[in-house]
Ligand code: HEC
């Protein structure tokens with residue numbers, strides 16, 4: 011951590027990675043996670059040493075031939091309070107320290123760029139906003155917060171990148187997120203850490219961390235030519251969503267422009283925040299939550315659209331927001347080859363939507 015001497019810390023980390031005690035540290039959170047782990051290990055070792063020493067000393071000092079007659083001790087409040095309060099304090103430090111890290115890992119910064127990851131027996135599929143797809147591999151740039159939105163197509167999986175010290179469950183039917191900022195270029199392991207069937211151990215891959223320039227080049231060379239939002243637009247028309255959602259005042263369905271990030275009121279009077287998860291649910295399970303002022307006429311699309319299709323639809327609906335276009339420009343298009351080269355990154359436009 012910051013309070014330990016940096017030289018000592020570097021030495022320690024070097025030693026631990028050389029002897030494969032910990033994986034390399036390749037994200038901003040990794041050293042912070044390791045500091046907590048080192049603290050916990052030290053406390054355990056010190057505690058173990060004290061207990062082992064006391065047991066040995068007492069067994070020797072009070073053995074039977076030196077103390078044939080047992081002395082009855084009725085207890086000592088001071089002693090008991092001491093060995094309760096000191097460990098309690100130590101555990102509370104770990105608790106608070108751990109919670110701070112936990113909230114940091116699961117609260118992405120507003121300027122994070124989003125990559126979708128779909129898990130299925132037995133592979134990981136990553137979908138970049140520009141339409142780049144990869145299987146069992148994930149390309150990310152250094153120095154840029156990356157949020158992963160995870161979902162599973164079948165059973166529970168868990169997406170883990172040890173070198174980044176992050177891991178998150180991929181759950182069927184629900185989006186989960188995790189974020190990181192890679193610091194060091196290189197290739198790192200990617201695992202599924204939730205037993206998910208016969209070929210679970212083969213559900214592995216690699217994370218390729220590149221400089222922003224190399225990442226840009228990679229995006230350019232692996233583009234499918236159709237971004238997620240463009241693919242979503244196609245689906246939107248081929249599934250005839252526009253028959254009801256055409257934005258006209260007398261349309262049978264609500265106008266979807268600016269719906270992402272807004273607060274809707276349901277017929278029950280309950281307010282809901284429209285995020286990615288809500289959009290996905292609204293398409294699959296429209297009758298579960300009816301927007302006030304509308305009839306429950308939207309058909310369910312359960313089983314008709316793949317997870318990738320849903321992701322595309324969600325991304326398309328997001329682009330219908332006037333302010334999202336700005337946000338998308340600052341988040342992803344600057345990383346895309348065709349994006350204009352801007353001198354300064356502005357994060358001011360990103361406040362409103364989440
Ligand atoms: C038959 C007309 C109809 C069709 C077709 C239709 N919808 Fe809807 N949709 C509605 C109505 C009415 C609502 C509002 C009532 C509700 O929540 O179910 C709605 C609600 C929604 C919502 C929730 C947002 C809000 O403002 O309530 C989303 C998102 C949505 N539809 C997306 C889609 C997508 C994507 C498709 C195509 C795959 C589609 N809809 C097809 C009628 C339709």
Ligand SMILES: [Cu+2]
Pocket residue numbers: 129166167168202203204205206210213
């Ligand atoms: Cu798995």
